[in-house]
Amino acid sequence: MSARARVTPSGVLKEPSQYVTFDPGDDAQGCDEVFWEDPRYFQPRRGPNGEARHWGLFPWKDGIEWIEGYDIFSRWTRIFRTYDFKGKLCPEEQFVLCRMAIKLMDLEEMDVEELKACDYTLYIKTENMPKLPGSEADRLWRRIRVSGGLTLSVFADKVLTPLFGFIRNLHAHVFHDLLDGALFGPEGCDAIDMMHRHATGYRYLPDDEWQIAHILQAKGEATLWQYDFGDNWYFHITVEDIAPAQASTGAVTVLGGSGTHCPQDLTPVKWAELLAAADRSTVRVPEALRQLFQSQNYAHTPFSAAYSLEHFSAGDTQRALAAALDSPASVRSMSKQFAAMLDGSDRTPRAHDAPDTLKRGQQIVATEVLDAEGKPTGVFLEEGVAKSRRDHPDTTACANCGSPNNLKVCSGCKKKYFCSRSCQRVSWAQGHKKECKAMKA
Ligand SMILES: [Zn+2]
Ligand SMILES: [Zn+2]
Secondary structure (H helix, E strand, O other), X not given: OOOOOEEOOOOOEEOOOOOOOOOOOOOXXXXXXXXXXXXXXXOOOOOOOOOOOXXXXXXXXXXXXXXXXXXXXXXXXHHOOOOHHHOOOOHHHHHHHHHHHHHXXXXXXXXXXXXXXXXXXXXXXXXXXXXXXXXXXXXXEEXXXXXXXXXXXXXXHHHHHHHOOOOOOOOOEEEEEOOOOEEEEOOOOOOHHHHHHHHHOOOOEEOOOOEHHHHOOOOOOEEEEEEOOOOOEEEEEEEEEEOOHHHOOOOOEEEEEEOOOOOOOOOHHHHHHHHHHHHHOOOOOOHHHHHHHHOHHHOOOOOOOOOOOOOOOHHHHHHHHHHHHOOOOOOHHHOOEEEEOOOOOOOOOOOOOOOOOOOOOEEEXXXXXXXXXXXXXXXXXXXXXXXXOOOOHHHOOOOOOOOOOOOEEOOXXXXXXXXXXHHHHHHHHHHHHHHHHHHHO
């Protein structure tokens, strides 16, 4: 432990911490004073409704969680050579690691076996969107039914990401347990926004080891899903109902929704501004519509001036979810990349930090992204894995209905999982018959 006293952002001179170690090369500039506390007895900082987010590390101001994102990021850029390069944990990470160990003990003591067999009705809405003029209704929301036994990583990758129209495996995400601020996220993720992980809460528990039932246990409870550590889309997920196990099927079902998919790589603050401007505007093509069709997740949707910003199709959304559930889990260490084509010539189908050699089954697919006039603006690089990959049995769902219960691997291809004979039969008729043979080869 370094013996030097340090000055916190609020100007308080602190004696060396008893609980975390500062490297001699770290002057602690920008390090919040909570990190001098004893992490074992740390009381999370809470919002106006008693909720804790981001491990409860960040202060709240006027009902808004106040993350000095820029300062946290600039501290990280100063200290990453001191800690990350040497394989050491910075003081903040040491602190969070202790909170993680405590949370792990809580999780291991939880008995959620019954809840895992129950279907949840979840109402999911984005934070801070403007209401429609003359209405009190939420603007951007979805309602789904999903099993409490679904693993959080599967929930994020195969349900929530397509539910809001985001591109799978493009950005990182975390679930916040609002009772204590505990975070669950993708281990080994190399998405570009991981550079902002310090401002997200430094570290998180693996989301492929815990299920929905571990963070939501009763009607009225809520969790927060944060998607993209750079743009920070926050989704409130509230439990509207938990069906008894006898009345549960485990299937993922889209029940309703409103509002177009979220434009990828636009901040929700910017999107809220554009929606509010569209409400006031009388022009035929509001800027919001233009921006929507320029975002990557709308790159393959032809521009339509008549498209409604409130557009939502339960059928299309259910089909997008079905396609995701019928595919292998995304591999986080192969997150996708987007390369801007600045001079119109860079069509190299490689991400700037893509691995030099492709692993078995890995493929990189480049798709040109066009703007509203049909001019190429960039290349979208999909670094994924061949369709024949097999999921781990604990982190998957029925390829037909999305149930995580009673899964058995298809005896033909030994790659797809089904919850029942009837689901296997449906999938077989819808094309798995042909695919199964090809996958086996
Ligand atoms: Zn099924
Ligand atoms: Zn098969």
